[in-house]
Amino acid sequence: MAILKVAKLGHPILRQVAAPIPPDQITGPDIQRLIADMFETMEEYGGVGLAAPQVHQSVRLLITEDIPDPEQEGEFLARRSVAINPEITFLTDEEVAFYEGCLSIPDFRGQVPRIRRIRVRGLDEKGRAFDREIEGFPAVVCQHEIDHLNGVIFLDRMRGLSTLAYQSEFDRFRAASAAGEPS
Ligand SMILES: [Zn+2]
Structure with a gap:
């Protein structure tokens, strides 16, 4: 396994629409190595999610980390x-807004409105179809990562820039009152 270099804002790959992965390639060595390396990279940089274009691979693959339940010790929201090749369906008009960060925009946080509950269909690391409904913070992470597959970053989704903050100032003034993790 290897820690991969993360593409930073301004790298054109972050603005490309990523290509689907042929299902028969998922269990092959290239995609399996990419998945393993992406997990190692996400752990190294402390992200809660990572999309393949962020590691210079323009394919429709994303990973998400365990998301602990802040209200129940030892429990997980996801x-x-x-x-x-994930496909997203919005299940409500209701929005939530978290302060998001991004390993490709490492020093910033900003509040982003997202749909609170979504359905995601796609294939897992073994090529098996999944279909799940998710809500709250895990749904936010998923929307953030799927955006990366379409060349969209969280700055594009902000309603304005008034909540944009350096990570250091976010930690000083906002962290106590706002959830959000780099992804
Ligand atoms: Zn991101």
Whole structure:
């Protein structure tokens, strides 16, 4: 396994629409190595999610980390997962807004409105179809990562820039009152 270099804002790959992965390639060595390396990279940089274009691979693959339940010790809102060729459906008009960060925009946080509950269909790391409904913070992480597959970054989704903050100032003034993790 290897820690991969993360593409930073301004790298054109972050603005490309990523290509689907042929299902028969998912269990092959290239995609399996990419998945393993992406998990190692996400752990190294402390992200809660990572999309393949962020590691210079313009394919429709994302991973998400375990997301602990802040209200129940030892419980999880979502477990770590892989989504390949994911398709998203919005299940409500209701929005939530978290302060998001991004490993490709490492020093900033900003508040982003997202849909609170979504359905995601795709293939897992073994090429098996999944279909799940998710809500709250895990749904936010998933929307953030799927955006990366379409060349969209969280700055594009902000309603304005008034909540944009350096990470250091966010930690000083906002962290106590706002959730959000780099992804
Ligand atoms: Zn990101």
